[in-house]
Amino acid sequence: MKEELDKALCEKYPLIFRDRNAPMTETAMCWGICTGDGWYNILDTLCGLLTSKYRQAKSRYEHKKEVFESGEPPPWSKKLYTAEEVEESRLLMEEEAAKVPVAVQVKEKFGGLRFYVGPATEEHYNYITFAESMSYKTCEVCGSPGERYTDGWHTTLCDVHAKEQGREKSQEEDDE
Numbered sequence: 059m060k061e062e063l064d065k066a067l068c069e070k071y072p073l074i075f076r077d078r079n080a081p082m083t084e085t086a087m088c089w090g091i092c093t094g095d096g097w098y099n100i101l102d103t104l105c106g107l108l109t110s111k112y113r114q115a116k117s118r119y120e121h122k123k124e125v126f127e128s129g130e131p132p133p134w135s136k137k138l139y140t141a142e143e144v145e146e147s148r149l150l151m152e153e154e155a156a157k158v159p160v161a162v163q164v165k166e167k168f169g170g171l172r173f174y175v176g177p178a179t180e181e182h183y184n185y186i187t188f189a190e191s192m193s194y195k196t197c198e199v200c201g202s203p204g205e206r207y208t209d210g211w212h213t214t215l216c217d218v219h220a221k222e223q224g225r226e227k228s229q230e231e232d233d234e
């Protein structure tokens with residue numbers, strides 16, 4: 059993946075990509091996000107889902123903290139928060155942050171996305187499975203709808219990029 063896109067994902071989701079620059083003795087993330095640029099939106103959407111509970115907890119905490127510090131309740135709620143309530147929501151945010159799975163390797167294999175993480179929940183794995191499935195229908199070069207080519211190196215491509223690379227659809231599909 060292009061350096062600027064890799065960087066954009068790492069900056070947007072620092073919890074998921076916290077090991078992006080860790081040494082290679084600790085993680086395969088040191089090699090970066092090893093897919094084509096066409097899967098950027100799949101990865102962006104996946105990371106958004108993997109961090110959604112954390113981001114909700116963060117905005118709840120920030121809202122309570124802001125109201126507490128200003129001493130003025132917002133006009134729509136008329137509710138002030140105590141220091142304890144602010145602290146409680148900060149702890150909830152930290153709890154959610156700790157649950158965000160950390161990427162250990164992100165790459166293409168046999169024409170599909172592989173998104174490997176450390177400890178994760180069943181919900182996280184469901185999102186990852188969905189994202190990996192979508193990659194088999196998405197051109198890895200440009201993100202357009204695509205299909206998997208299995209002549210030689212397996213790659214998922216749209217018609218334009220398959221033609222550009224001189225790829226051939228497999229025999230079985232031509233017979234249909």
Ligand SMILES: [Zn+2]
Nearest residue numbers: 197200216219
């Ligand atoms: Zn394409």
